[in-house]
Amino acid sequence: MRERVSHNGTREGNAVESAIQSVARAAHILGFFTVGHPRHSLSEITARLGVSRATAHRYTVALRQANLLRFDPASNEYTLGPQILTLAGAAGAGLPVVAIAGPHMEALVRRVNETVVLSVWDGEAPVVVRVDDNPDRLVRISIHTGSRLTPFRSSQGRVFCAFLPEGEVNGLRRALKKDASMAAELQKVKRDRVAITSDVEPGIRAIAAPVFQGDRVMATVAIVGTVASIPESRSSPMAKQLLVTAAALSREFGTVFESARELAPLRPA
Numbered sequence: 001m002r003e004r005v006s007h008n009g010t011r012e013g014n015a016v017e018s019a020i021q022s023v024a025r026a027a028h029i030l031g032f033f034t035v036g037h038p039r040h041s042l043s044e045i046t047a048r049l050g051v052s053r054a055t056a057h058r059y060t061v062a063l064r065q066a067n068l069l070r071f072d073p074a075s076n077e078y079t080l081g082p083q084i085l086t087l088a089g090a091a092g093a094g095l096p097v098v099a100i101a102g103p104h105m106e107a108l109v110r111r112v113n114e115t116v117v118l119s120v121w122d123g124e125a126p127v128v129v130r131v132d133d134n135p136d137r138l139v140r141i142s143i144h145t146g147s148r149l150t151p152f153r154s155s156q157g158r159v160f161c162a163f164l165p166e167g168e169v170n171g172l173r174r175a176l177k178k179d180a181s182m183a184a185e186l187q188k189v190k191r192d193r194v195a196i197t198s199d200v201e202p203g204i205r206a207i208a209a210p211v212f213q214g215d216r217v218m219a220t221v222a223i224v225g226t227v228a229s230i231p232e233s234r235s236s237p238m239a240k241q242l243l244v245t246a247a248a249l250s251r252e253f254g255t256v257f258e259s260a261r262e263l264a265p266l267r268p269a
Contacts, residue, residue, distance in 0.1 A: 022059075025049060029059055030068060030080070034124050036171060039077040085146035097211070097219050098130050100252050105132040105221065108245045112238050114225040115141040116245075117206075119156045124170055125149060126156040126220060141204065141224050152182070155195040155208035156220040162189035163210050163217035193243060194234045198227055205230040207239055209246035213253040221246050 032040055032048055046056040063069040067083035105116045115133040119126035126149040133140055151157040152175050161169050176183050189195045198205040208222035223242055
């Protein structure tokens with residue numbers, strides 16, 4: 001005989017509550033993983049979740065089956081799984097700035113013939129939300145949407161470090177104490193609105209500029225190429241083209257900088 005369930009007592013209600021609790025716990029587990037702490041053991045997950053080890057293990061198994069977690073048997077630790085990158089890319093694609101930036105980024109690719117990348121801050125690091133490049137180039141820099149960039153070494157990360165409130169960048173105070181030259185570098189980024197890095201990947205150089213909404217940085221746009229194709233100078237024609245694009249994007253969100261008027265677009269050679 002099938003047991004009847006009322007609308008206000010009940011097994012159905014308990015099942016819904018249990019499902020909600022399971023989703024909340026799974027979300028909490030995924031939230032434990034950060035740029036600063038990307039690996040966790042089952043013991044750490046159990047302690048932070050506040051459940052039994054067996055319960056925590058059941059959640060990790062389910063998340064692994066969904067490719068949201070990955071287990072490293074060599075270290076007995078978990079990391080975020082590949083499905084996270086897919087979800088991050090989809091989340092980024094839904095941001096208004098991604099659609100608005102499209103025509104500006106495509107125009108910049110035509111002018112400089114290099115890969116152009118748009119990133120937003122996810123609370124701990126820049127995340128790539130759009131990439132445009134020239135598909136006809138023999139040598140192309142491959143960057144995937146959803147990729148998280150280093151907050152202190154990448155050009156995009158340094159733009160956020162320079163313009164976000166210091167308290168919003170986890171570990172920035174510690175990084176500044178550890179590297180005295182970084183404070184001077186961030187001051188240059190604030191002054192010129194351009195960050196240049198050549199030491200993240202061998203042979204690769206990136207220059208990035210901030211996109212503002214009001215007085216707050218909301219995104220960065222960057223040109224990524226080889227050290228041979230991208231000048232290291234902050235005042236190069238390519239850097240000026242980047243600033244023009246960043247200023248145009250900022251205007252889309254109601255921000256205008258006086259100095260941007262001096263950076264007239266250069267005609268492609």
